[in-house]
Amino acid sequence: MTPSGATVGFLPILLASALWNFQPTQGGNILVYPLDGSHWLNMNILLKELHKRGHAISVVRSSSSWYISEDASHYTAITVPIRTACNFEDPEFMASFLERSLDLWTKQRSVGSFIALQKEVISLLDGAHRASADMARLVLENKELVGRLKASNFDMMLTDPGFGGGVVVGKYLGLPMVLNVRWITNGEGHFAIAPSPLSYVPTLGSLVSDKMSFGNKLKNILHYGISQYIDHVIVRPHYRSLCEDFVDQTSNIYSLIQGADLWLMRVDFVFEFPRPTMPNVVYIGGFQCKPSNPLNMELEAFFQSSGDHGVIIMSLGTLLGSLLPETSEVVAAAFARLPQKVVWRHLGAKPSTLGNNTLIVDWLPQNDLLGHPKTRAFVTHGGTNGVYEAIYHGVPMLGLPLIFDQFDNMVRLEARGVAKVLDVTRLDEDTFTDALRELLDEKQMYKKNMIKMSTLHHDQPLKPMDRAVFWSEFVMRHKGASHLCTESYKMPWYSYHSLDVMLFVLCVVVFLLMVFYTCCKVLFRLVAGKRKLKQS
Numbered sequence: 001m002t003p004s005g006a007t008v009g010f011l012p013i014l015l016a017s018a019l020w021n022f023q024p025t026q027g028g029n030i031l032v033y034p035l036d037g038s039h040w041l042n043m044n045i046l047l048k049e050l051h052k053r054g055h056a057i058s059v060v061r062s063s064s065s066w067y068i069s070e071d072a073s074h075y076t077a078i079t080v081p082i083r084t085a086c087n088f089e090d091p092e093f094m095a096s097f098l099e100r101s102l103d104l105w106t107k108q109r110s111v112g113s114f115i116a117l118q119k120e121v122i123s124l125l126d127g128a129h130r131a132s133a134d135m136a137r138l139v140l141e142n143k144e145l146v147g148r149l150k151a152s153n154f155d156m157m158l159t160d161p162g163f164g165g166g167v168v169v170g171k172y173l174g175l176p177m178v179l180n181v182r183w184i185t186n187g188e189g190h191f192a193i194a195p196s197p198l199s200y201v202p203t204l205g206s207l208v209s210d211k212m213s214f215g216n217k218l219k220n221i222l223h224y225g226i227s228q229y230i231d232h233v234i235v236r237p238h239y240r241s242l243c244e245d246f247v248d249q250t251s252n253i254y255s256l257i258q259g260a261d262l263w264l265m266r267v268d269f270v271f272e273f274p275r276p277t278m279p280n281v282v283y284i285g286g287f288q289c290k291p292s293n294p295l296n297m298e299l300e301a302f303f304q305s306s307g308d309h310g311v312i313i314m315s316l317g318t319l320l321g322s323l324l325p326e327t328s329e330v331v332a333a334a335f336a337r338l339p340q341k342v343v344w345r346h347l348g349a350k351p352s353t354l355g356n357n358t359l360i361v362d363w364l365p366q367n368d369l370l371g372h373p374k375t376r377a378f379v380t381h382g383g384t385n386g387v388y389e390a391i392y393h394g395v396p397m398l399g400l401p402l403i404f405d406q407f408d409n410m411v412r413l414e415a416r417g418v419a420k421v422l423d424v425t426r427l428d429e430d431t432f433t434d435a436l437r438e439l440l441d442e443k444q445m446y447k448k449n450m451i452k453m454s455t456l457h458h459d460q461p462l463k464p465m466d467r468a469v470f471w472s473e474f475v476m477r478h479k480g481a482s483h484l485c486t487e488s489y490k491m492p493w494y495s496y497h498s499l500d501v502m503l504f505v506l507c508v509v510v511f512l513l514m515v516f517y518t519c520c521k522v523l524f525r526l527v528a529g530k531r532k533l534k535q536s
Contacts, residue, residue, distance in 0.1 A: 027054035028476040029152060031175065032075070033159040033166025034059060038317065040067045042266065042385055043160060043180055045288045048074050049465055050472065058152065060169070062135055078145070080138055082131075097124055098403055118226065121404075126234050129163060129185065133238040136165035140172055140246050149173060155476040161185065161260070164239050164253040171256050172246045176480035178472055182266040182384065183405065184257055186231035189265060192258050193486065195276040198224055202273065207407050209415045210273035258489035261481040264468050266384060270456045271391060271412055280484035282471045286457060287464035288385060289392035292371025299343070302359055303374045306341040310376035312436065313369050313395075315345040316402065317383045323400075327427055329353050334432035340376060340440070343369060370395050377439050382406035387413065394454035396439050396446040400424045417449040 030050065034043045044067075047057050051074035059075045061068040062082045070077045097120065139145060150173065157175040159166030161184045170177045181189045187204040190196055198220050200210045206223040208216040231254060239253035247256065261280065268285030295303065303311050312335070316323070323331065329351045335342045336355025345364045354360070366386060369375060370393040378390045382401040387409050390397050397419040399410035413419035420435045439446050462470075475481050494500055 027056055028155040028473065029056045030058070030472075030476075031149065031152070031154040031157050031170070031173070032057055032059045033157065033169055034061075034068060034180075035160040035162050036062075036066045036068060038383060038385060039160050039162060042288045043158075044068075046158075046180060046264075046465070046468055049469055051075065053469060053473075058154070060139065060166070078149075080135055080142075080145075082135055082138065122230065122234055125230060126238075129235050129238040132163035132165040133168075133242050136168050136239075137242055137245075139165075139169055140242075146173075155479075156472065158472065161189070161257045164235070164257065167253065167256045167260070168239065168242050168246060171251075171259075176475050177260040178262045178264060178475050179257070179260045180264050180266070185235045185253060187227040189263060190275060190277065190281075191227075192254065193263070193489065194278045194281070197276075200273075201275045202408065202411070203227060204405060204408060207411050209411060210275075211415075255489055259485070261485065262471055262475050264471065268388070268391075268457055268464070270453050271387070271416070273412065273415075278484075278486055280481055280486075282467055284464040284468040286388040286392055287468050289389055289464075290367065292368040292393065293365070295365070295368055295372065299365075299369075302341060302343070303372055306374055309339045309341070310374045311341045311343060311369075311372070312338070312377045312379060313343050313364070313366070313375055314379035315364060315366055315386065316381040316400070317386065323424065325349070325351075327424060330427050330429055331432060332358065334429045334436070337429070337433050338436060367393075377436060379436075382409040382413075384409060391418075391450070391454055391457050394447075394451045396450045398422065398435055398439055400427075416453060418446060418453055420446070 034040050057075040060078045062080050157170030157177045161179050161181055164185050202208050203224045206220045236252050243251045263281045264284050265281050267283050332351035333353035335358045342358040346360050367389050370389050378395045379398045380386050382399045399419050399421040401407040401410045410421045414421050420439050438444050
């Protein structure tokens, strides 16, 4: 056969193969009940990808929403008018809360200040969950809106269970539920559905690794107790009447979260400590990451002017544009000592100690900067989105954690040898400068460790985003994923821990011991009686 004949003969095989592998896709109809702030940033990335794959998306948002736009090309907004904004949707409130917390911890470090900080956090969560429950009730009591939602024939509810409103609405509508999750209403998501031994699984706020001393275990148990207090005393009461009115008398918000079909967990075990898991948990840590784009001319010129020393990036996320003024002065002075150039997202007055090597910006394209070949280090508050972008691009980090999970994130990175962590309330020029110099020193292995971590993160059979989309579509195709869900959350606590079985076994053992004791006692009396008869 001639080469051309071979080609012609091979074409039907190629065509048959293409037809065999071609699977026509039918777009689904997805209802999304998101959280605002940084949670929305990564949810929105997933929604854009789902929209690109042909799915219709409707997003429930409050009229006071901070980031969730009412006008978007990739989703239809369903705006719920509310009277009182959730404090998590108010950037000024959150910035004020953060400054109060830092000020409180700076002035005094004691048991009293720890309790005061916990009260601040609990007060914040109390208000946020109250607002979440109130908004869900507004949705469910609106007969016209509920009628429209039911008539839309949604295939799936996608929600973030950091607050519980979306879970209740999804349950009421009877929709298969997918969670875009790392944190739930009272802590880390795994604790709701997977075995979580406190001897090596850290809880939120404990600031310990999976290698725990006796003292660390005590600390871990203390913070687990705090999470249980938040769950039973702060969170559940806000949703109790909501669950009773619109679901059933026996459900609570925790059990509704546990009953979700699928958990898209924003975790990668190159970052998270190993722990038990469940079959309906799909790991998508870093799904929001992507290759960097070229910088604009001004930024690129600044980067190129750094020479071999490179550039340090500093950003503290969406909540806080700047540190306390005295801390900003320290940071600026420390940057001025370094040979590297610095790009710093900083709002407000410029520090008087600012050096010529530091560029102050109101906003920065963080992913593009982290992906630039001249970027040497990332000074961060430890937010999950920025952490995964740094892992994706292989940039070591200096952590200045400020609030919530940021401290726990930095504990994990420090344990992996890819980051240093400083206490923002105790910063001075020498400490900050020395930490950056150590981080940039190739002999200290931070860069090498981060390159290894980044390589492991990239070495996956499927990209995290592809996994997220596949399993979301899986739930829509099969009307849920109940075959992957455990029945454990439906069991009473004593049955889950087999205390009823242990009590039964204990009773049987006690009964047998009593029978044995009684038999021995009777036998002893018989023997003693015979001896007396012989002696008489």
